[in-house]
Each structure stands twice: as structure tokens, then as C-alpha cells.
Amino acid sequence: MELDALYQEVILDHYKHPQHKGLLSTYDAQVHHVNPSCGDEITLNLTLDNGSISALSWDGVGCSISQASVSIMSDLVIGKNVAEARVILDSFVELMQSKGLKTGNAEILEDAVSLAGVSKFPARIKCALLGWMAYKDAVLSASNK
């Protein structure tokens, strides 16, 4: 898999220095998602406060794409309200479905545009989406409380 060198550095940086990794003991919802095709696993704890993501923590194992992606996602959604985070999530899913044809909206996606190249590799898209799908699931579960 070949990704742009600068982007590779962003991904590697998040992989080596994951943001918000380490599960907080209090949460509204906890989810555990796995990507069997690669062996990636993520547990994610989420707390909502008045429709905003007041806390999100995660723990996981797996490839650099999956772990960097959940780290990037955490940075992006914490402090946002659920509707704002939804825009980011939808934008990222669209990017991952673009088969390498889109570069992503950097204003919305920030560091997540570094994963744009992954969309050319169908086998890796699930790696990149794992943390985001865990977040989506956790929001649903926390909102239904």
C-alpha cells in the first residue's frame, strides 16, 4: 500500500502517540468492535452531555490504519455536538467510499484527510472505518438512554 509520504507521517504519528487512548472508568455507552479480516479491535467509551460529546476514550489493538484512524476521530469529535460530529462522520465515510477519487474536505476532516489514500484499498477501508463505526454505535446507544 502506497500513501503520500506526508500523510504516512500523520498516520504514523497518531499510531505512535494515540490520542485519548486508555479507557475512562465512567461513560454512558461502551461498545466493542472488531474487524476480523485484519484482527483490529477497538473498545470505545462515550459520554454525552446535553447533546455534546463531553468524553470519549478508547483502547484497541490492530494495524496502524485502524489505530491511527480512531485516534484522529477522537480528536475530531470530542467537544463537538452530535450533529456536528455526524457531519464529520458522513464526510469521512464518503471519503472512504470514493475509491481514491476524492481527497477529502480538510476543513471538516482535518488530519483524517491523511487517510484518503486508504479508499483505494478495499481490504483496508474497514480498518479505517472501525473506530468511526464504533463511535456511531456508541452515540446511538448513549442517546437511547
Ligand code: ZN
Ligand atoms: Zn487493520
